Amino acid sequence: MLLVPAWELPVVPRLATVPDWLWGEFVAWLFAAPRSFTSPDLTARIAAQRLPHLEDLNDWAGRNVGSATVRAALESYVGALAAVTRSDEGGRRAAELRGQILTRFLTRRDERDFNPVILPRDGRLLRVGFVSRDFGSGPDTFAALASFESLDPAGFEVFLFPLRDSATLEAGYCERRAKAKFVLPSDLADQVKQLRMAQLDVLVFCGDVGAGFDDVTRLALRRLAPLQVVNHRNGLTSGLPEIDLYVSGAQPATPEAASAFSERLGLLRGPAHSFAFPRNLGTDHPACPREALGLPASAIVFAAVITPTGIGFETCRAWAAMLAQTPGSRLAVVLLHPNEQHGYSAARFCLSLSQVFMAAGVDTGRVAVFPATTGDSEQPRNILRVADLFLDSLSGLSPVWVAEALALGLPALVVSQPADADRDAAAHMLYSIALPELIAGSESAYVETGVALALDAARREGLCARLKAALATGPWFFDTLAAGDALGVLLETAYDELAALDRPMFRAGHETLRCFSAENLAEGLDAGFAAQACGDTATAAFEANLALRSDPTNPRARHLRAQVLLVEGKHARAVDYLMAALPHYVGDKEFWFLLAWALQLNRKVPQAIEALESCLRLDGNQVEPLLMMIDLAEGAGASDIAQETLKCLQQIAPHDHRVLAMS
Numbered sequence: 001m002l003l004v005p006a007w008e009l010p011v012v013p014r015l016a017t018v019p020d021w022l023w024g025e026f027v028a029w030l031f032a033a034p035r036s037f038t039s040p041d042l043t044a045r046i047a048a049q050r051l052p053h054l055e056d057l058n059d060w061a062g063r064n065v066g067s068a069t070v071r072a073a074l075e076s077y078v079g080a081l082a083a084v085t086r087s088d089e090g091g092r093r094a095a096e097l098r099g100q101i102l103t104r105f106l107t108r109r110d111e112r113d114f115n116p117v118i119l120p121r122d123g124r125l126l127r128v129g130f131v132s133r134d135f136g137s138g139p140d141t142f143a144a145l146a147s148f149e150s151l152d153p154a155g156f157e158v159f160l161f162p163l164r165d166s167a168t169l170e171a172g173y174c175e176r177r178a179k180a181k182f183v184l185p186s187d188l189a190d191q192v193k194q195l196r197m198a199q200l201d202v203l204v205f206c207g208d209v210g211a212g213f214d215d216v217t218r219l220a221l222r223r224l225a226p227l228q229v230v231n232h233r234n235g236l237t238s239g240l241p242e243i244d245l246y247v248s249g250a251q252p253a254t255p256e257a258a259s260a261f262s263e264r265l266g267l268l269r270g271p272a273h274s275f276a277f278p279r280n281l282g283t284d285h286p287a288c289p290r291e292a293l294g295l296p297a298s299a300i301v302f303a304a305v306i307t308p309t310g311i312g313f314e315t316c317r318a319w320a321a322m323l324a325q326t327p328g329s330r331l332a333v334v335l336l337h338p339n340e341q342h343g344y345s346a347a348r349f350c351l352s353l354s355q356v357f358m359a360a361g362v363d364t365g366r367v368a369v370f371p372a373t374t375g376d377s378e379q380p381r382n383i384l385r386v387a388d389l390f391l392d393s394l395s396g397l398s399p400v401w402v403a404e405a406l407a408l409g410l411p412a413l414v415v416s417q418p419a420d421a422d423r424d425a426a427a428h429m430l431y432s433i434a435l436p437e438l439i440a441g442s443e444s445a446y447v448e449t450g451v452a453l454a455l456d457a458a459r460r461e462g463l464c465a466r467l468k469a470a471l472a473t474g475p476w477f478f479d480t481l482a483a484g485d486a487l488g489v490l491l492e493t494a495y496d497e498l499a500a501l502d503r504p505m506f507r508a509g510h511e512t513l514r515c516f517s518a519e520n521l522a523e524g525l526d527a528g529f530a531a532q533a534c535g536d537t538a539t540a541a542f543e544a545n546l547a548l549r550s551d552p553t554n555p556r557a558r559h560l561r562a563q564v565l566l567v568e569g570k571h572a573r574a575v576d577y578l579m580a581a582l583p584h585y586v587g588d589k590e591f592w593f594l595l596a597w598a599l600q601l602n603r604k605v606p607q608a609i610e611a612l613e614s615c616l617r618l619d620g621n622q623v624e625p626l627l628m629m630i631d632l633a634e635g636a637g638a639s640d641i642a643q644e645t646l647k648c649l650q651q652i653a654p655h656d657h658r659v660l661a662m663s
Contacts, residue, residue, distance in 0.1 A: 001029045007046040015056040015073070024072035027057065031080035040313050047090040054097040061104040074105040081213035092260050095210055095239025099262070102213070103221050103241050111222055114196070118226040118499045121201070126495060129159045129198060129225065131184075131216055132206035135174040136166035137377040139400040140207040145170070146274035147204070147231055149177040150484030150576065155492070161195060163215050188215075192222055200225040202491055210238035226503075227495050230263065231487070233273055234397050235422030237261040244507060245494050247487065249273050249422055258512050266494055266513040270486025270552035271476040273425040275403045288382040293332070294368055295386065300329040300454045303387035303410070305380045305401040307336050314443055315394045316353060320360035321447045322391075323367075326454040331367045332387060334380045377404075384408050388460060389453055392426055394443060399425040403477055406433075411463045413450050415440050429477050433470035435463065473583045481580045482552035489515040489549045517550035521557075528560045537567050555584035559591070562598065571601040589618040593625050600628070605636050623653045630662070 006012050006029055018026045030053050034042060057077060060070050081098075103112070130148055135141050148158050160174060160181040175181045182198070184191045195203070203225035209217040210230070220228070223242050230238050231247045238246070239262050246263040249272030258265040290297050302322060323329055335349060354364040372379035380401070384390060390405035390412040392398075405412045406429065414426040416439050427439045440446035453460055476482065493515040498506045518524045528543030541564045547557035558581040565574035578595045585591035592615035599608035609632050615625045626649050633642040649659045 001025070005032065005034065006030045007034070007042075007049045012049065012053070015053065015060065020069040023069050024076045026076075027073040028076035028080060031077055033080065040317075042313060047094065051090055051094055051097075054094060054101070058097045058101050058104075061101050065104050071105070074101065077101065078105065078213055092237050092239065092262060095237050096262050097239070098210075099221075099239035099241055102217070106218065107221055111192070114223045115503075116196070116199075116223065116226050118495075119201070120499055121492065121495055125157045126155060126202060126492065127157050127159065127198070127200045128202045128204065128491065129161055129195070129200040130178075130204045130206055131161045131195075131219060132163070133214070133216060134162045134164050134166040135160060135171045135181075135206075136168040137170045139398065141170050141174065142275045142277055142400055142404070143233075143273075144204070144206040144231070145174055145177070145276040146480045146483045147487050148484065149174075149276060150481045151488050152484065153573075154570075155488060159198060159200065161198075163191075188218060191219060192224065195219070195224040201495060202227045202229060204229045204231050205243070206231070208232045208234060208236075208238075209240060209243070210236060227491070227498055229491070229494075233422050233425070235417075237263060244498070244503065245513070247490065248512075249425060250428065258510060264494070264507055264509055264513055266490050268486040268490055269515065269517065269550060270482045271479055272422070272428055273399055273403070273477055274480055274483035275400055275407075275477060276480050277404060277407050277478075288386065290386045293370075293382065293386065295330055295332060296328075300326055300389075301387045302329065302331045302389050302391050302450070302454070303334070303383050303405070304331070304391045304393070305334040305336065305384075305398075305404075306393060311393055312395065313356065316356045317360070318394065318443050318447050318450075319391060320357045320362050322450045322454065323357070323362045324360050325447075325451045329366065329454055331391075332383045333367065333369045334383050335369050335371045336380075337373055380404070381408065384410050389413060389450065391450065394446065396423045396426055399429065402426040403429060406467060406475075407471070407478070409464060409468055409471070411435070411438055411453070411460065411467060413438050413440065413446065413453070415443070415446050429475070432477070433467065433475050435466060435470070438463070474580070476553055479553060479580065481558075481576055485548050485552040515549050518546045521547055521550050521554065525554075525556045525560060529556075532560065532563050532567075537564055540564050541568075555581040559585070563594070566594075566598055566601070571598055574598045575602050575604070586614075587618065589615050589622065589625075592618065593622070593628075596625070596628060600632060605632055608632055609636070620648070621652050623649065623656060626652070627658060 012030070015023065015026070031050065034046065057073060061074060064070055065074070128148070128151070130144055132140055132144060135144070151158055158178040160178045161184055162171070162181065163184050165183045182194065184194060205216055205220045205228070207216055209220040220238070220240050221242060227245060228243050229245045229247060230243050233247060233249045237260060243263050245266050246261050248265055248267050290301070295301055302319070304319070319331055323331055333353070350369050353367060353369070357364050357367060370379060370383060381404070384405050385408055387410055390402065390410050392402050392412060392414040394415050396415060396417045402412045402414060412426070412430070414430065416427040417423040430436060430438050437449070440449050453463075490513070494513055497513065524543045525547050528540045528547070531539035531543065540560060544557055544561040544564055547554055548561060551557065558577040562574040562577040562581070565571070565577065575598045578598055582591075582595065592611050596608045596611035596615060599611055609629070612625050612629050612632065616622065616629070626645050629645045630642045630649075633639070633645065646659075646662055649656070650663060653659050
């Protein structure tokens with residue numbers, strides 16, 4: 001035990017054969033995470049070795065969780081989890097065993113008896129809470145914010161429950177996008193009490209509660225609301241007994257895919273993955289010079305963002321091969337939250353990395369590692385801004401950093417995961433912006449593509465130009481309005497079914513949960529626009545809502561929804577839908593006029609004037625837009641613009657009574 005890790009031995013004793021006094025140390029040895037990644041297929045071998053021991057530990061926890069010997073073993077297991085990074089090896093059974101062990105060890109029987117009342121949704125807003133570490137800068141916030149920042153206030157009340165307060169720009173923005181924020185107390189019992197007293201209908205846990213063990217996972221072990229949801233979308237079940245719904249971003253590859261989840265699988269009809277980055281929050285930082293980062297100014301720089309245990313031998317081998325075939329290139333690795341307490345220091349990580357690169361004949365001086373804390377997203381961005389190509393890991397478990405690289409205009413190289421729709425998110429993103437050449441089908445293709453791009457500056461420049469053009473049109477993975485609409489209708493559907501059934505029946509459902517949709521989207525929208533033209537707002541609203549349930553990104557559905565919202569007096573929400581649909585209507589003068597009207601009603605005069613100018617550039621002889629321009633210009637004190645516009649009107653419509661009244 002002192003010299004060899006458990007997974008390196010062909011046979012390991014079962015727990016029942018180990019002396020009682022050794023159980024704590026034995027379990028710590030069994031489940032200790034590897035301190036290096038210099039061996040192929042390591043994750044699979046560890047998972048295969050651990051599964052029978054997980055069964056043993058769960059069995060003992062079920063028999064006598066109060067035993068000092070059993071508790072010593074369980075404490076060691078929980079301690080080992082703090083250093084674990086998510087893996088798909090072991091599947092649903094391993095995840096469920098983990099969830100059962102944690103529940104038996106960390107919750108009391110009386111806590112498990114709590115059963116909140118499921119009130120019908122009719123005639124009221126759905127109260128949705130989001131629990132996160134702090135809603136500060138970081139991947140969990142970027143993914144969660146995209147889900148709730150545009151949830152329809154006509155159907156939902158959003159509450160944020162951070163475990164600690166944060167003064168970051170992101171945390172402040174998140175608070176403004178919610179009805180209220182409540183920082184949870186430090187004591188677990190008080191946290192549980194506050195969440196239960198909030199009388200939420202739905203509670204969403206931000207981040208991957210199925211990985212490792214932290215305070216968010218500790219809360220997710222308990223029943224706090226009628227419907228409890230994970231929205232991480234990494235294609236892996238949490239395995240936690242009190243999680244009811246796993247939100248999936250893409251159609252499962254096979255009908256049997258739902259059986260891989262302990263939760264009910266819910267399928268979004270909107271964007272598979274959406275992210276809200278600080279570029280949407282008003283931040284704008286210049287690139288840090290390469291020299292200040294210790295990187296040569298003229299070298300090709302590959303960049304990667306990883307966690308200490310979030311990289312496998314295969315990924316590291318591929319990166320070494322790329323550097324070996326591209327003389328003079330550099331690899332800049334951002335190492336997120338190195339965990340010194342569990343042996344995952346930056347120094348130990350660098351040692352493992354060096355061993356793989358030296359074996360490939362690559363000078364380790366060509367690799368730079370930049371440690372960063374969990375909440376420090378500016379350090380990764382500093383590296384991404386000066387890099388030439390972003391390298392995703394072969395596992396595909398963290399699409400957020402692929403999206404971040406793309407948002408900064410940096411091409412990202414990924415490996416397709418066709419067997420798992422959620423884990424193939426990065427490939428879907430690249431397909432959607434017409435950059436399929438950045439998607440590799442295997443490790444060898446990944447290396448080949450990376451080398452080819454590194455050696456061809458003109459090709460990289462072309463990719464950057466195409467990426468910039470794609471970003472200007474608003475890719476779906478940055479479409480938070482569609483993300484909110486899609487999640488909203490899925491939560492409503494799930495909650496209604498939960499209210500109609502009891503929880504065991506809801507959880508036992510084998511069919512993937514999805515909201516109903518329109519049979520003929522185009523016909524419904526035609527009927528909606530016709531109804532709106534006749535003043536039948538109720539029919540128009542029904543058709544718009546049904547169309548958005550079917551396709552939240554549909555520009556005609558957004559156009560119709562905006563018209564309905566303007567009639568209802570919800571001007572700000574109408575502007576959101578019009579701006580989202582705008583890329584599809586840039587040549588439509590009537591749409592520009594509608595947008596200008598909505599912006600004027602929303603008291604955004606400079607933006608309204610810009611919209612009117614775009615409208616008049618398409619047709620300068622429109623009376624109504626010119627009249628509005630005079631009104632806006634006079635209100636803004638721009639009398640010269642008003643006079644010039646009046647002269648134009650006097651030529652176009654000299655007999656119009658409104659023009660005559662101003663002459």
